[in-house]
Amino acid sequence: DSVFSNIVRAPEDPILGVTVAYNKDTSPNKLNLGVGAYRTEEGKPLVLNVVRKAEQILVNDQSRVKEYLPIVGLADFNKLSAKLILGADSPAIQENRITTVQGLSGTGSLRVGGEFLARHYHQLTIYIPQPTWGNHTKVFTLAGLSVKTYRYYDPATRGLDFQGLLEDLGSAPTGSVVLLHACAHNPTGVDPTLEQWEQIRQLIRSKAFLPFFDSAYQGFASGSLDADAQPVRLFVGDGGECLVAQSYAKNMGLYGERVGALSIVCKTADVASRVESQLKLVIRPMYSNPPIHGASIVATILKNSDLYNEWTIELKAMADRIISMRHQLFDALTARGTPGDWSHIMKQIGMFTFTGLNSEQVAFMTKEYHIYMTSDGRISMAGLSSKTVPHLADAIHAAVT
Numbered sequence: 059d060s061v062f063s064n065i066v067r068a069p070e071d072p073i074l075g076v077t078v079a080y081n082k083d084t085s086p087n088k089l090n091l092g093v094g095a096y097r098t099e100e101g102k103p104l105v106l107n108v109v110r111k112a113e114q115i116l117v118n119d120q121s122r123v124k125e126y127l128p129i130v131g132l133a134d135f136n137k138l139s140a141k142l143i144l145g146a147d148s149p150a151i152q153e154n155r156i157t158t159v160q161g162l163s164g165t166g167s168l169r170v171g172g173e174f175l176a177r178h179y180h181q182l183t184i185y186i187p188q189p190t191w192g193n194h195t196k197v198f199t200l201a202g203l204s205v206k207t208y209r210y211y212d213p214a215t216r217g218l219d220f221q222g223l224l225e226d227l228g229s230a231p232t233g234s235v236v237l238l239h240a241c242a243h244n245p246t247g248v249d250p251t252l253e254q255w256e257q258i259r260q261l262i263r264s265k266a267f268l269p270f271f272d273s274a275y276q277g278f279a280s281g282s283l284d285a286d287a288q289p290v291r292l293f294v295g296d297g298g299e300c301l302v303a304q305s306y307a308k309n310m311g312l313y314g315e316r317v318g319a320l321s322i323v324c325k326t327a328d329v330a331s332r333v334e335s336q337l338k339l340v341i342r343p344m345y346s347n348p349p350i351h352g353a354s355i356v357a358t359i360l361k362n363s364d365l366y367n368e369w370t371i372e373l374k375a376m377a378d379r380i381i382s383m384r385h386q387l388f389d390a391l392t393a394r395g396t397p398g399d400w401s402h403i404m405k406q407i408g409m410f411t412f413t414g415l416n417s418e419q420v421a422f423m424t425k426e427y428h429i430y431m432t433s434d435g436r437i438s439m440a441g442l443s444s445k446t447v448p449h450l451a452d453a454i455h456a457a458v459t
């Protein structure tokens with residue numbers, strides 16, 4: 059008899075489990091809109107040309123070795139990542155009061171940030187938006203923080219519940235950590251306007267909250283790296299402190315390379331260096347030091363202006379294809395006379411549309427049309443193509459009529 063014989067089977071991950079179910083489906087029309095990974099018009103995963111070039115440069119460089127990186131990762135990568143999100147002219151960078159450590163993509167960077175806060179920050183409550191990316195609650199709870207939510211999405215308008223957000227944060231205890239999606243909120247595709255961000259910033263600073271940005275889609279929302287970084291830069295611009303977790307999964311298509319960064323912006327260089335010394339104590343017993351390959355690709359691209367420019371063009375092409383899918387889906391529903399207002403498909407931003415379809419409608423679409431998505435009605439626009447839009451529109455039409 060196994061010593062593990064009384065282990066209880068755990069449920070599949072609500073997001074990654076969608077792909078497990080999709081893989082089992084034998085229908086030729088099956089469509090996976092569950093996982094947030096970019097696909098081409100042909101439905102294929104995309105390796106950016108600029109990534110291929112960077113890898114070639116790395117392979118040809120005979121001086122490269124496979125030694126361990128330092129605990130905090132690749133120094134160049136860390137500097138360039140901070141510059142990418144905060145802007146080259148950021149006072150926090152110029153005054154050297156920021157510490158950046160390489161992380162295992164966005165998830166690992168969030169986790170390191172959470173673990174650090176649980177050990178060293180005076181307020182152990184983190185407020186996350188309702189709804190949010192499903193992994194946030196687990197990451198921060200297991201890091202040792204107490205997770206509470208603030209209102210974010212209004213199902214009636216399929217837009218931002220700005221009043222609810224201000225009320226909930228307004229009544230949160232002073233000093234709480236507040237998690238903010240830097241852009242392209244997942245799963246809703248709903249972002250505050252810049253004016254609303256400014257009001258959020260004022261509230262956060264007036265209550266001495268600690269903002270923790272999750273930046274998983276820089277460049278993916280608007281097609282512009284700078285425009286998508288505006289909210290983070292607004293907060294860093296006021297001289298206050300914050301954390302930022304970055305992911306290169308989407309914007310460089312480096313999903314499986316697990317490359318990301320955690321930056322902590324502090325008030326002084328001395329504080330930043332002490333914070334970094336403690337981050338090392340968090341990282342060392344977890345995975346010792348991060349992997350070298352993905353971070354080397356990113357650093358190669360970010361430090362070479364030709365490669366950087368080529369990247370921005372490829373990134374914009376991905377963002378534009380997603381935006382075009384929004385228009386095509388909206389048009390297809392309009393052409394079918396599908397009941398309801400579907401304008402939110404075009405208004406929402408980034409990789410996902412929060413359709414408003416309920417879990418019964420989602421289950422119907424999966425059963426009858428072999429379309430896979432999370433049960434909250436979130437669809438990945440990046441998984442759609444001109445060829446599959448009609449099939450999805452048929453399914454939505456049938457689900458709501």
Ligand code: PMP
Nearest residue numbers: 094163164165191244274305307
């Ligand atoms: N945060 C958000 C909001 C996300 O959507 C994702 C990816 N789905 C992540 C973080 C982390 O992704 P990764 O660990 O692959 O970078």
